[in-house]
């Protein structure tokens with residue numbers, strides 16, 4: 001047998017009250033330091049080991065060497081370094097210090113604990129696996145757990161060899177005490193073979209007079225012994241079974257030991273305070289839960305504001321003390337301790353409750369981190385397999401210790417009881433992602449929201465939770481009431497957009513179905529949720545609608561996608577707001593997005609409406625042509641007349657035969673059709689008559705289009721101011737389009753004008769499909785295809801004066817602002833009859849959006865659209881025609897960029913230079929007004945790939961943003977919990 005070393009002696013001396021007296025001359029002990037007790041009978045209960053049934057011990061088989069790939073991560077157990085300042089005496093005192101290792105308590109050997117009652121914990125439980133584990137740190141510290149129980153029934157290490165192995169298993173329990181060294185370890189090595197779940201409980205028993213040995217394990221983890229090699233040692237077990245069998249079941253730990261344990265625990269806390277041992281955790285989370293025997297209450301240090309006790313320098317790994325703030329780190333969801341990728345698995349073990357230091361297992365999560373529960377980080381993705389990640393994330397979300405506690409939830413200003421919380425969470429339609437906080441609940445309609453805020457969900461009605469609703473629950477100031485609550489501005493807006501009469505400060509009663517009536521009136525006025533456009537309005541205003549009504553286009557896809565989504569991604573929706581000055585191309589981009597990202601972009605009903613719109617548009621274009629034809633004809637006739645007056649007989653453009661016939665003349669049949677059409681257009685009834693009349697007039701349309709005079713007019717279309725750019729696209733297909741069986745193609749829809757809804761709102765949910773760029777993506781990147789986005793397009797007129805309705809969009813993640821590059825030489829009415837440059841008008845609108853108070857923190861992506869038109873135009877019309885662009889100097893920039901450019905493919909095109917110039921103009925302007933960075937993307941709204949690129953860019957920005965936020969928030973929160981509260 002191996003000679004006991006200094007450390008072991010230290011251990012033994014601490015164990016005296018339990019085991020046999022130690023021989024007088026300690027030096028003579030060669031082995032077997034725990035001996036049968038032969039002293040006088042003791043008055044207190046002795047701890048007992050309950051026999052185990054050897055047949056029921058499952059053993060882990062030897063891991064086949066081939067299955068251990070090189071990549072597999074084995075936990076490396078590193079000895080704790082002792083600072084030079086620690087003297088040898090101290091060393092003795094703090095025996096074992098150098099061997100204390102911190103490993104997952106669960107990944108190596110797992111026991112299943114069977115707690116019989118509050119005071120006892122037997123060892124009789126099945127050993128899930130038992131054996132020698134070998135840690136791959138080269139030291140080959142072996143551990144034989146069975147050796148820890150001596151035949152005497154006392155405790156001891158029968159075989160003193162490499163006891164560090166045993167200790168390693170207790171890393172959790174000892175670390176829980178917030179110290180990585182000294183005596184606590186000795187005891188806990190023996191006492192606290194604890195697990196992740198009930199550890200605090202075990203300690204509390206130890207604290208109580210009848211102390212119990214807590215050998216426990218991590219539920220459900222026994223099968224998953226990652227990273228350690230288990231060598232079954234059944235024989236070892238058998239050796240020990242005898243004594244286990246003939247030991248009287250008795251408590252294992254005496255009260256004396258308990259008290260000693262406690263006092264050593266205390267002293268070790270003190271030791272930690274003063275000393276600066278390298279492995280001190282640097283956190284107060286040492287939160288030991290001691291159960292107060294009398295009250296049964298859990299007494300523990302408050303971990304709500306966990307702050308590092310020993311301040312770990314910002315950016316350093318809490319374990320190895322290396323790295324800097326840019327080193328990627330994983331954060332403990334309880335205490336905020338951060339570990340680098342080298343240490344995280346050692347510090348967190350097999351993570352039975354998710355990302356917690358092994359010492360934090362069993363403790364409630366830091367509520368600030370609740371929303372991140374179940375969301376895997378990149379660092380873990382790199383270290384663990386997908387299956388492991390899934391299990392860990394699942395546990396992180398679902399394990400009991402991480403669940404919300406009732407006393408933190410208030411509903412209608414009343415603290416919830418556990419029963420109420422259960423009632424709330426188990427109802428058919430519970431609040432999503434309930435967090436600690438104060439909520440209001442309208443039991444009649446089921447509306448649910450945070451105190452002082454608009455509703456965020458409709459949950460099951462009539463639940464018996466919380467108090468009665470307060471009028472000021474949502475802090476509304478509209479004088480309009482709904483079920484005794486004054487509604488918010490956004491809700492009022494919703495009512496207005498849905499056409500509900502809100503004049504005279506009405507008080508509505510709205511039931512769970514959405515039926516509403518005014519107070520004091522008998523009849524039901526209608527149903528809120530079945531009103532046309534309501535779903536869209538609610539989606540856009542981020543107001544809840546009942547689940548069953550939520551099937552507007554897009555929702556199906558979401559559900560579809562949700563089915564394929566990993567749980568933790570469900571329900572996350574990033575909103576993108578798309579705005580721009582009139583005609584900048586926002587609806588084109590919106591349609592493009594629909595076509596790009598939806599398998600079925602337009603419903604049958606939508607297609608029918610689109611068809612009608614296109615058909616009446618085409619008549620409008622025809623009308624404009626006919627108008628132009630008349631004008632051109634008149635011009636020529638005038639010319640002829642004046643030439644005749646001057647007696648010039650062969651004036652051009654006059655056909656030989658007839659007097660008044662020009663190339664712009666049409667026959668009488670077409671003339672009467674033309675007259676009628678123009679009359680209808682002037683009267684403004686075009687929409688009313690068409691496309692009902694389409695079928696009837698289709699043959700005439702064909703005749704008209706083929707007529708030479710019309711074709712002549714069409715050739716001069718650039719002179720027709722009111723004819724839009726896309727008119728020729730449709731006019732060239734006018735014959736097909738005017739047919740009754742015409743079905744618009746996606747391109748038709750894309751080019752079609754006037755498809756926006758009456759309130760100027762459009763909204764779609766989507767996710768970015770994997771693109772061809774994403775060829776070499778790993779599994780984690782594949783998840784991104786399930787991230788959900790919502791694109792909301794609002795027309796400028798939907799924003800009201802001074803963009804007052806922008807505040808409805810406070811929860812969007814990013815605003816995409818669209819500017820037409822071809823606007824620089826165009827003019828428009830500034831609203832008061834004054835003509836202004838359209839680029840200036842666009843810029844003014846841009847200013848009012850970016851400076852809106854609700855967008856203070858908003859990311860902006862500027863899409864400079866219609867690049868194709870800029871290319872067309874810039875050679876003809878100088879950019880400097882727009883005052884704002886007066887200093888555009890393409891020659892200078894061209895030569896400069898040439899000399900800089902490593903690619904000598906010639907000068908960048910003028911349009912390219914203009915784009916860069918305009919982008920910089922906007923960026924500078926943005927920075928001067930907001931102090932932030934503007935992202936810019938170029939686009940051609942009519943080209944799908946270009947819109948795809950721009951929108952994917954917005955996704956990238958959001959992603960960076962999120963990562964940045966995570967990073968800085970976690971860096972920050974170690975030092976200031978308050979600050980992160982308000983963030």
Ligand SMILES: Nc1nc2c(ncn2[C@@H]2O[C@H](COP(=O)(O)OP(=O)(O)OP(=O)(O)O)[C@@H](O)[C@H]2O)c(=O)[nH]1
Nearest residue numbers: 582583584585586587588726865866867940941942
């Ligand atoms: N050539 C070209 N035309 C575009 C581009 N983007 C949009 N258009 C056209 O420009 C016109 C205006 O685009 P819309 O998408 O309707 O613009 P909008 O922002 O919705 O305009 P409003 O509804 O007036 O606010 C349409 O005829 C589009 O077809 C583009 O990149 N290039």
Ligand SMILES: [Ca+2]
Nearest residue numbers: 857858859961
């Ligand atoms: Ca942001």
